[in-house]
Amino acid sequence: MAIIDSHEALREVIGEVAELTQRKVIDRIDEHARNLIAHSPFVLLATSAPDGSCDVSPRGDPAGSVLVLDEKTLVLADRPGNKLIDSFRNIVDNPHAGLLFLVPGMNETLRVNGRATLVSDGPFFDSLVVKGKRPTLAVVVEVQELYMHCAKAFLRSSLWQPETWPDRSTLPSLGTIMRDQMSLAVSAEELDARLNERALNQQY
Template sequence: MGTLPEMRVVASEAELREIVQEPGRFVIDKDIGRIDEHARTIIAHSPLLLLATSDSDGTCDVSPRGDPAGSVLVLDDHTLVLADRPGNRRTDSFRNLLRNPRAGLLFLVPGMNETLRVNGRATLVSDAPFFDDLEVRGKRPHLAVVIQVEELYMHCSKAFLRSSLWKPETWPDRTSLPTLGQITKDQIGIKEVTADVIDADLALDAENNRY
């Protein structure tokens, strides 16, 4: 841990509210706690979501989940299903959910500056009748997460407008950034193979083991 500079720490909600005023009624009332027709439309068009979980001790994790738009199932007005796809097998999110069955989701739609936020109780399942509907490229998942929706509301556009995320002209030149192979080699201290070899292996795995 590094040495932190001298800071004025906010340690109570009262201190927080001295800086940030109470939200207006509209902001409070926007949580509808269910999946309405608008939420269904956004979920159906979202190819990427972020899944936030925490361990029983509060240790947090956020994991990106990507699939063709429409892959997240809406079973009813309070139930979502997310398929698990092949990954690095760390199972950070799943181990968290077994210890603390609470989850937060953020649905993104390309080109849309507003996002959909969902919070609720999560259950990890290994089979159910709806697993057939989770198939992609003929591959049926081995695991899925069922979310019982407790909170659901839209998040405004300011973060995406400030970041200009969807404006290609603001994107950095990809060649100016390190590749995952180079990052992996440096961070882990791999000496026996080059970054190019690691990148080639990663690209092959990403192509052949998506589902």
């Protein structure tokens, strides 16, 4: 393998960044970003531990659930999950975080980098209520970098084109995967039934 181990070597392969690309990075939530965040029901939260190990966690809520408090601050509610709290442990130890907002059917994505803080209460918590459930935790992000990411990855992957999607029946169910990976003495069908019931009844 030809290993790249310096910034200089990397630039030799990739080339220099265009001036227009550099200028697209801003340090605030402008009206366009606010609009996209309001229409995004799905965001990826990336964090890292002090030792450099990383975690990316999917976050989903009805569009408009991510709060924009001002041009520098946004808030994501936490919802019931697997309790591994990888992202939260990372934030406590290392506040740097990255967000990737997706809007269904839109090939461009909104990228946000900033400093994250984990909070258990605040004046905005009542605004985070969904289906009558108030979150017990939220992530407050101070925006340091914000920019639009172009459509190339989504165009290459044809992500929003159903005709390119695999036949779901050809893929293993979550129950099958868990049974095999964990060597569980229970049928995949039973596991799927439990998982589906939990997903439907414990969303919030």
